[in-house]
Amino acid sequence: MADPFGRAVRDHHRGERDEPLAQRDGEQTREHPIEQFYFTEFAGEGENGRWLDARLDGPLLDLGAGAGRHALYFQERFETVAVEVSDDLVATMRERGVEDAREGDMFALREQFERDRFRSALAIGTQLGLAGSMDGLRRFLGDLAVVTTPDATAVVDCYDPARIETGELLGYRPDPTPGMAARVMTFEYEGELGETLLFRLFGPDRIREAAVGTGWSVEEVRYGDEGPHYRVALEKA
Known part of the structure; x- marks a missing residue:
């Protein structure tokens, strides 16, 4: 399967990227900021860094770990397992020094890990939206x-x-259901198009609703300085 996103991040890490990684929705395109999103160091500093650091403990499961930005920091404090669906991203993490980088699917956790394996989990990058539906979100939280x-x-994080x-x-697509929308987009790199990605966008109340009966509850919702992006701290109910 074509993986322009993973290849572009890998090539950037190796100093071999000569073309941009583009986000595409039909004829609309935007350059994806690889350096900013995946290669700026996370050091647990600043208000947002300290907030995240305080909510995680080991063993930690880092889902959709990208180039290992968070895993590199947290593995110095406790056991951290970084999971990515892309071979190229797993290779990139290992080259950067992530000690336990594995290929895996964040939506098939029961098949990959035993019960009670981790003390905390992190899924930053809005990949939560790939759950696809409220039922998919409930299944993910239950797993x-x-x-x-x-x-x-x-x-976890999402767009409100x-x-x-x-x-x-x-790629934004509105939805008449309160607290729901969608995003449809494709990555393109060196003329290669990836699969079309469908992200469901869940408002905080929809995450609270999906968490009912899964064992989780929403402890805090934290927005960025501006815009629709937010993070949710979950705890076992």
Whole structure:
């Protein structure tokens, strides 16, 4: 399967990238900021860094770990397992020094890990939206509850449809359901198109609703300085 996203991140790490990684929705395109999103060092500093650091403990499961930005920091503090679906991203993480980088699917956790394996989990990068639906989100949270301890914590992120301005998010698709929307986009690199990605966008209340009965509850919702992006701290109910 074509993986322009993973190849572009790998090539950037190796100093071999000569073309941009593009996000595409039909004829609309935007350059994806690889350096900013995946290669700036996370050092647990600043208000946001300290907030995240305080909510995670080991063993940690880093889902959709990208180039290992967070894994590199947290593995110095406790056991960290970084999971990515892309071979190229797993290779990139290993080259950068991530000690336990594995190929895996964040939506098939029960098949990959035993019960109570992790004390906390992290899924930063809005890949939560690839759950595809409210039912998919419930299944993910339920599976995550199985592979984490009874006192576990987790941090995930998403875009809040209620805060999205027209034209702000490439591939945005409105939805009449409150707190719901979608995003459709494809990555392109060196003329190669990846598969079309469908992200469901869940507002905080939809995550609270999906968490009911999964073992999780929403402990805190934290928005960035501006815009629709937010993070959710979860704890076992």
